[in-house]
Amino acid sequence: MADSAQLRNPLRVLVSEGNSTSAREAITILGLSGHLIEVCDPSPYCLARFSRFVRKFHRCPGLRDDPVGFLGFIERLLTARHFDVLLPIHEQGLLFARVQQRLEVRVGLALPSFASYRTAHSKAGFSRLLDQFGLPQPDTQIVKFADELRDAVRFPSVVKTSVGTASRGIWFVRNQADLESALQDLSANGAFADEVLVQGLVAGTTxxxxxxxxxxxxxxxxxxxxxxxxxxxxxxxxxxxxxxxxxxxxxxxxxxxxxxxxxxxxxxxxxxxxxxxxxxxxxxxxxxxxxxxxxxxxxxxxxxxxxxxxxxxxxxxxxxxxTHLAMQALLGCASRGGTRGDLTRECWRLLIGGGPYAESAEELTPVRLDWISAVPLALTAICLLVAPKLVVTLARKGWGEHLLDLRSIRLIESENFR
The missing domain is CATH 3.30.470.20 (ATP-grasp fold, B domain)
Structure with missing residues (x-):
């Protein structure tokens, strides 16, 4: 375990969302370091609610559906309450970078320029950046139309939308049937309003x-x-x-x-x-x-x-x-067609630290450090044991309103955004 980065005094930290695994883990680390943590999120049942380290929870508008409302909520909160640091733990960073000068006079914030953030946030922008700097990436083509994608694909390939996180917007295309399915999804989701990447599928370790x-x-x-x-x-x-x-x-x-x-x-x-x-x-x-x-x-x-x-x-x-994430392990077992018996065995291995979990530490729900984190873990286990097919519904809960889509990005980028 790390020696926590020591500051002179505990800081009051506003974490800008509480439903992602990244936010949940950051809260644990900062809480162990003695910092005073408050969290904003549209969901009253987000992961961060189940932590002894969260001093106060603020229910806010969703970033994806109402970025203007979300920003207004954050600014009013910064005016009403003192915070030392605003922590953009997920895609809120794009919005905060857009109005960085306004925020920095009120609170500590670590972000690059909006142009740099947007380049890194866009898969197409990042690919062009790698080409510009001569850094290695798989064979990549960037297309804007379905016909261009058909011409670019060489089986096997990976097709990606330029906007997407949490494993959204990715298709593995190994044959013609996969390609047609990907094209249908891309068209239905309006992906060709933006850029789409086609990359060679590389055998290896991620x-x-x-x-x-x-x-x-x-x-x-x-x-x-x-x-x-x-x-x-x-x-x-x-x-x-x-x-x-x-x-x-x-x-x-x-x-x-x-x-x-x-x-x-x-x-x-x-x-x-x-x-x-x-x-x-x-x-x-x-x-x-x-x-x-x-x-x-x-x-x-x-x-x-x-x-x-x-x-x-x-x-x-x-x-x-x-290290491991017990909730992800159970969801992964169910998503691969695991039965109730398989899930029961996985629960037992997690409980005793057996099999692949030997000498492994829990990341997401460290019950010994934060007992309230047992609640979402136990609920996940119970739901999957009752009905393993619930895995699809449970996994999608991570794709919440804290994530951006093309519409909200275009709004934030617009010249008249306030």
Missing amino acids: EKAQAVFCRGKLIGFHAYRQIAAGAGGGEAIKQSVSRPQVRAHLATIGEKLAWHGALSVDYILPDDSATPLLIDCNPRLVEPMSAYLAGIDLAGLLLQVSQGEMPAPLSESRAGVR
Whole structure:
């Protein structure tokens, strides 16, 4: 476990959403460090409600459906109550970067320019950035029409919408039937109003890395490998790894974009090559508990940067530290067709720390540290044991109103946005 990034006094932190796994993990880390945490979210039953570390919950408009209303709520809250740091733990960062100057006079905030944020947030923008800097990625084409996509696809491929997170907007196209299904979904969702990416499907291992930057300088880095998948391709079991080459790539990206704050990437280590291929970018911290348990407190480091400090770069996190998310493990078991018996066995392994969970620490619902986190974990287990097919409904609860869509992005980008 990391030695928490120590500031002179506990800070009052406003976390801008409470339903993502990333927010839930950041709350645990900051709470263990003694900071005073308040959370905004449209859902009264979001994950953050089930934490002893949350001092106060504020129900707010949804970012996706009402970005203007959400921003107004945040600004009124900052006026009414004192906060030292506003933490854009998810896609709220795009909105906050758009009005950064207004917010920075009221609260500590670590974000790059809006142009840099938008480049990293867009899959097409990130791909062009990699080309510009000569950084490795799979063979990629960017298209805007269905006919262009048909011409670009070479089986097997991955098709991605330019906007999408939490594993949304991704299709694996291995044959003509997959292509037709993807085209039907893309057309139905209006994806061709924006850009669509076609990438060669690379056989290999998917890993993720995350970093914190201060004025373009990388000051904290952590990487991990997926050991077992949960629902929707998210991680159920992870193991920390040492990836100096990926660290160098991230440092280059951060320097060129003058990045300030948190930045994460996904990449593939191909079976036939030692060169990691960058495949996605998230302008935020993604599930920072893995780094914390491997000895590096990225969430605490982000608070220091938000306060205007210039921390010294942290040493590398420990490789080989295994962690898991019990809720994701259960959802993953059910999504792969697991029966009640399979789920019962998975619950038992999680309870006793057996099988793949041996010498692994819980990230998302650390009951020993935060007993209230047992509530969403127990409810997930009960629902799946009663009806394993509920996995689809439960997994979609993570795709909430805290996520942006093309309409809300266009509104935030518009010249007259206030």
